[in-house]
Amino acid sequence: xxxxxxxxxxxxxxxxxxxxxxxxxxxxxxxxxxxxxxxxxxxxxxxxxxxxxxxxxxxxxxxxxxxxxxxxxxxxxxxxxxxxxxxxxxxxxxxxxxxxxxxxxxxxxxxxxxxxxxxxxxxxxxxxxxxxxxxxxxxxxxxxxxxxxxxxxxxxxxxxxxxxxxxxxxxxxxxxxxxxxxxxxxx
Numbered sequence: 556x557x558x559x560x561x562x563x564x565x566x567x568x569x570x571x572x573x574x575x576x577x578x579x580x581x582x583x584x585x586x587x588x589x590x591x592x593x594x595x596x597x598x599x600x601x602x603x604x605x606x607x608x609x610x611x612x613x614x615x616x617x618x619x620x621x622x623x624x625x626x627x628x629x630x631x632x633x634x635x636x637x638x639x640x641x642x643x644x645x646x647x648x649x650x651x652x653x654x655x656x657x658x659x660x661x662x663x664x665x666x667x668x669x670x671x672x673x674x675x676x677x678x679x680x681x682x683x684x685x686x687x688x689x690x691x692x693x694x695x696x697x698x699x700x701x702x703x704x705x706x707x708x709x710x711x712x713x714x715x716x717x718x719x720x721x722x723x724x725x726x727x728x729x730x731x732x733x734x735x736x737x738x739x740x741x742x
Contacts, residue, residue: 564705568668570742571711580731582605582732583603583604583606583631583707583708583733583734584595584604584605584733585601585602585603585708586603587601587602588601588698588706588736589601590690590704590740592693594677594703595693596689597629597691597693597742598687599687599688599689599690600686600687601680601706603623603625603671603684603708604683604684606683606684606710606731607680609708615652615659615716616652616701618651618652618654620651621649621650621742622647622648622649622711622713623647623648623649623684623709623710624645624646624649624708624709625646625648625686625707625710626644626687626705626706626707627643627690627704628643628702628704628705629642629643629690629691629705630702630705631696631701631702632696632698632700632701632702632703632705633724634719637712638703639696641696644653645664645720646664646686647662647663647711648662648663648682648683649662649663657674658673659672659675660673660678660715661682662692663682664688665688665689666685667679683718690704696742697742698742700741700742701739701741702740702741703737703738703739704738704739705718705735705736706735706737707735708732708733710732
């Protein structure tokens, strides 16, 4: 009888823990999406919200690097034919904490020459969550053409060395992936 109650209790705890972490993962969203142009390019600005959980922050402070992947696709909408791909690329933002120097190192692939060294964690989180990028040169777009910009964000799965992933199984609990966000516009 006690074994049955223990088994049911452990099952309940597992399901409770699994579903609460799954619910948390769905709270990550893309916000403030702005599509605009410069003289030569189509530009995109957006932020990701709800991406830093308490466990993720603890992992960062323990020296585990965290990488966000932003997937961006631009297609020309066509009525009787499949949409035409104009641009399709990924952007990576990586944060790593250096415990000896007590600083955060932030790298962003849209600015490869720039490695930011910051003391303030909130400023580092802000830079990780903010994207400003060129999507395509304007000569690839046709005036009056209808286009669809699709965006998605993911947290790269953390790969720990050797067999540490068996000990630190919790890092898989803060993986996330947003839904696709679509912006349809006429140029």
